[in-house]
Amino acid sequence: MTDESTKTKTTVVNSDDGGEMKLLELAAQDLPPHAIKDLIHHQVCVRCIFRLFNIHEGIYAMVSPTNLYSIIEKAADVEESVTKSSEETQDVKSLNSSQESKGKSNICSVCLGVLQFNYHDEKDMLVEKDHAEDFATAVVESVKGNCHEISGFTLEVSLPTLITENEHLIMSYMKNKYASEAWFQEKFSSEHISVKDALKLSMTLPLEKLLGVKSSVSDFRIRLTYEHVDATSAEKSTGKNQSNKRIKSGNGLVKCTNGTMQGGDASDSNSLLRKVGQPCHMTLVCSRAPIYIGGRYLKFSRNVSQTRWIIDDERKGEASVEELIGENVLPICNGDGYKFHAAGREDIDVRMLGSGRPFLIEVQNARHIPSEVSVKEMEKKINSLESNLVRVKHLKVLDNQVWSLMREGEAEKQKQYAALVWISRDIKDDDLLAVSSLKDLKVLQRTPVRVLHRRSPLDREKIIHWMKIEEIAGSSQYFLLHLCTQAGTYIKEFVHGDLGRTHPSIGSILGCRAEILQLDVTDVKMDILNE
Template sequence: MADDSVTMPVVNDCDPAVAVVDDVTDEMKLLGMAVKELPAHAVKDLMTQEVCVRCIFRLFNVQEGIYALVSPTTLYSLIGKATQVEAMETRSSEETEDMKILHSSQELKKSSVCSVCLGALQFSYCDERDVLVEKDHAEDFARTVAESVKEKCHEIASFSLEVSLPTVITENEEVVVSFMKKKYASEVWFQEKFSSAHISVKDALKLSITHPLEVLLDVKCGVSDFRIRLTYEHLGATSAENKVGENQCNKRLKSGAEVSSFHIGEGNGLIKCSNGTTQSGDISDLNCQLRKVGQPCRMTLLCSRTPIYIGGRYLKFSRNVSQTRWIIDDERKGEASVEELIGGNILPMCNGDGYKFHAAGREDIDVRMLGSGRPFLIEIQNARHVPSEMSIKEMEKKINSMESNLVRVKHLKVLGIQGWSLMHEGEAEKQKQYAALVWISRPIKEDDLQTISSFQDLKVVQRTPVRVLHRRSPLEREKIIHWMKIEEIAGSSQYFLLHLCTQAGTYIKEFVHGDLGRTHPSIGSILGCRAEILQLDVTDVKMDILNE
């Protein structure tokens, strides 16, 4: 007769793995002792309903998590031996019959899908191609997960593990617990082992594979920007309550009886009908309530990294480059965009799925961005590589050496999520400086220079400009012009440079010409003449992020 005992690997005393093996051996001993204390007749009820051995241990609050790392064959062997010893000691015909049933059903149970965890703790699942995958224990399953992570070429310093399970798992578990309470609540072992809260399927699965994943990936699990998400779905799964209603409805339709719905009583575990009657709660009730399935859940694995942000300041030297992609009716406006010139070069370095461009405000396509530059962030989605400081500097040089010389960047660096918060704040709260070439309809006077420079923190009311009404809400905004000054141009009496510092979000072109009275006051209304802006440059964007 084959020996079903659990054997552990033999190691040399000088082997560094001796301590680990000793720990495993001790846990196996504890597991064996815990199994001996399980009531054979209750285990029989659960196995009859195709509850897997790991869910049985979990429901009985067996704390030795080693059972997730042991093959089902070994686990069933432990249960079989424990029940055999119990039957011999008690010499009970009922217990002996329980033992025979357990032995005769072991092979079947090892291959059937658990009616509670739907294969999750059996490490059986259907992959994305609906191919059945079966693993003996947690280490085998963790190895599959680790290989998938490595195949996706992710560089990680740590990881967080997420698991999503179908609701039918919780519903089936509630049915099983309710049945056990109804049948065994008066027995001592129930009060000691089964009545207290037990670990959920989700937490048991995570605890089972976390350590093997840490070993295989050579990183720790915890709060991390890199997530491994296991999503289990069962397309044929319906709620247990609906299942009962369907079964009873079918029975009554055949007999011509009145149809009534069923549910699990919350207080005493009884199975109640809508007409107030109560079912007996025997094994047939459990069989009726459980939502049985023929195959395990479909499992999909998703690896993703929370966005990383690479920020800096950009300068734009062309009056034919938009800030972001500008395509109307499949026709590009401008020769390029800042977004594409910067983001298109950074994305390959990070090997991400895509990117988004964020900036502290924006300038029109015909407005240059000079001086200290405008702060920006490139949000890289699901980056497989987080660039080093050296590679960031090399990328900065590459962008700045482009032959087109349309855009330059400086102070490029990897930023945390706080960079995005500061950027969002700066879009509306910070100050920006401009230099505008202005024409007026009369010669400029000396008094004009004094008048303009005398304004400090001038409040301006701007209705949404006519030129952007097609894409902006018709609102009225109050903005502040912090200071202004005029720089005369030699040999020209009607042209001058207007230097001004304004609150972020101020429409500068409209502040100069008045936009048909929609901006008040304006340079034109202050000087009492027509005023037009011919060229505009942004010269400084003052923010707390990425300052020189």
């Protein structure tokens, strides 16, 4: 952007001396009057006329329809050229200014009211705004009404395809009719700004001014979605296969969508565009990209699942880690909902001890980004729950790359366990040596019987990195088995063998029957979310 264009935009937003009017008047003086009249005859709004002639959007978006019409009328001598009938004069004058018309403004046949800032809201009420600042004010009221705290914003716009199609048709018409005239190549090129970009650029400065923050690549999005009843009906009635049908005309190939034009000569103005009587329906949605709050959790109960566990409308377990953490994080972030992600999972009857398991809470559309102090309060609140089922540590707000890193690191991570094991004979000194001497033992595990109903029947090779046996005083058949394994290893099956589906197993190594009585996870090693 040049210094001159920057100065122009600043003047438009802040000027009280009519500087924008003078700029427009100068620009309009160089436009071909007969082409302007032609576009107005086809119900193309003044803002679209300026846009198609590559006049900067920052100027005309801030000027009211009444003043815009006055400028274009003076430049094209509209009053003198459209006196054929009072009805035609009324049509032209009512095109862009409800103040100059006795009736309702005509809707632009190209932008369908988008750049006229006319639309139907979610309650199907007709809303008419004079210029970009008026419209921006309405948008900001919605943002503030949703109580979002923002440090920047991204403006997104979605438009019906009918706008693109109608613009293509009007461009083809103008080219067929005026391509031989000297002004056409200089002023009416195919590189003009689109309706979508014109709206976004027109709205950016007023929104920045009213919100007090800059537009940038931001996690907070303001999305304006426009839909038009006529366009939707045409798409439904014709189907996608007919939407890009083309026909030959006397002056070349003209794009045609069923319901938007009739076949015929592209220079025939009556066959070009279907006039629309109503503006688009506009839906405004403010949303923030998910934020992630992560840390490590410890689970002290053997009756708490990691996530909500409901079978046949009956809850399993007294609570879940997901709920105990998530429902204490969500209110502080004032979000719409949350998802729980963890680096693996333990069974409901397995405790998570030691350093804890890495986890993330993904909060949707958070209206408040917690500070370090708020996060510490979250951690304190969770850890002070009377149930004392779950604790968290090292809680912090994390960037969105952590989720990908957690998924990518799953295959490489290691887990350490402590298992209370019973064997069918007395333990011997040789058993301790036999177990501890095994390093990076490869184990082949067929999908366990207990999870066959929800997992594919596959053979999976896993690695037991190391093991050691800790004897229990006064007991000859019970011991604690400490082991470190590759992620995804079924520990219970590694102990008892799962009817031969896991091999080798502790039972096969010791040559006796083995059963696991209790199991705890004591460490989950990952490069991220470490202390």
